[in-house]
Amino acid sequence: MLKYCVRCIMPHTKPDLFIDAKGVCSACRSYEQRTEIDWAQREKELAEVLKRFKNNGSNWDCIVPVSGGKDSTYQVIRMLQLGLNPLCVTSTTCDLSDLGRANIENIKHLGVDYVEFSPNPVVRAKLNKIGLTQVGDISWPEHVGIFTIPVRAAVQYKVPLIVWGENSQNEYGGPAAAAENNTLTRRWLEEFGGLLGLRVSDLSEVYGIDAKYLLPYQYPVVG
Numbered sequence: 001m002l003k004y005c006v007r008c009i010m011p012h013t014k015p016d017l018f019i020d021a022k023g024v025c026s027a028c029r030s031y032e033q034r035t036e037i038d039w040a041q042r043e044k045e046l047a048e049v050l051k052r053f054k055n056n057g058s059n060w061d062c063i064v065p066v067s068g069g070k071d072s073t074y075q076v077i078r079m080l081q082l083g084l085n086p087l088c089v090t091s092t093t094c095d096l097s098d099l100g101r102a103n104i105e106n107i108k109h110l111g112v113d114y115v116e117f118s119p120n121p122v123v124r125a126k127l128n129k130i131g132l133t134q135v136g137d138i139s140w141p142e143h144v145g146i147f148t149i150p151v152r153a154a155v156q157y158k159v160p161l162i163v164w165g166e167n168s169q170n171e172y173g174g175p176a177a178a179a180e181n182n183t184l185t186r187r188w189l190e191e192f193g194g195l196l197g198l199r200v201s202d203l204s205e206v207y208g209i210d211a212k213y214l215l216p217y218q219y220p221v222v223g
């Protein structure tokens with residue numbers, strides 16, 4: 001039988017969502033705990049991090065991965081308010097709507113440098129099909145690229161700080177350790193970041209797509 005959270009009616013079938021004995025889901029519990037967070041302390045911690053990476057004009061201060069949605073727009077506004085000069089990076093979606101394009105233009109006009117990375121559409125079409133038929137996600141390449149492409153940009157442009165958006169395990173429910181985490185790692189990508197069990201290495205080994213066409217979907221090798 002389907003169980004639903006008594007507060008937000010999210011069903012227990014959502015991957016990684018846990019509903020406790022009182023019928024409340026882990027996302028609602030995270031939300032509840034927000035009133036107990038010492039935001040002044042958090043602000044101090046953020047200032048410390050930003051101070052450490054501020055470049056004073058020799059490079060961009062940080063990368064902000066942007067889609068043009070509410071989260072990334074706010075991240076950019078906040079970085080600008082805090083005096084940083086971010087390089088904004090978009091991993092292009094398969095079919096960007098006019099509204100999506102307008103949102104991206106809006107971000108640029110906040111006053112930032114901006115790079116858009118569009119992966120090979122011929123390879124992308126193959127990956128869309130594999131994603132749909134094998135793991136039920138036609139947007140699989142998009143869901144992986146939003147995590148790998150900003151990291152590639154950071155390495156290529158030698159910008160050591162990436163300011164990521166929401167922690168989805170905290171916002172929408174997930175294991176406690178992941179919900180409290182504030183650093184996005186390779187392990188996180190593999191466990192939660194949209195791979196859905198389809199590994200990038202499978203694409204060359206099982207589906208015969210040459211590894212050299214899969215660069216946008218992999219973290220860069222730093223040697």
Ligand SMILES: [Zn+2]
Pocket residue numbers: 005006007008009010024025026027028
């Ligand atoms: Zn809930």
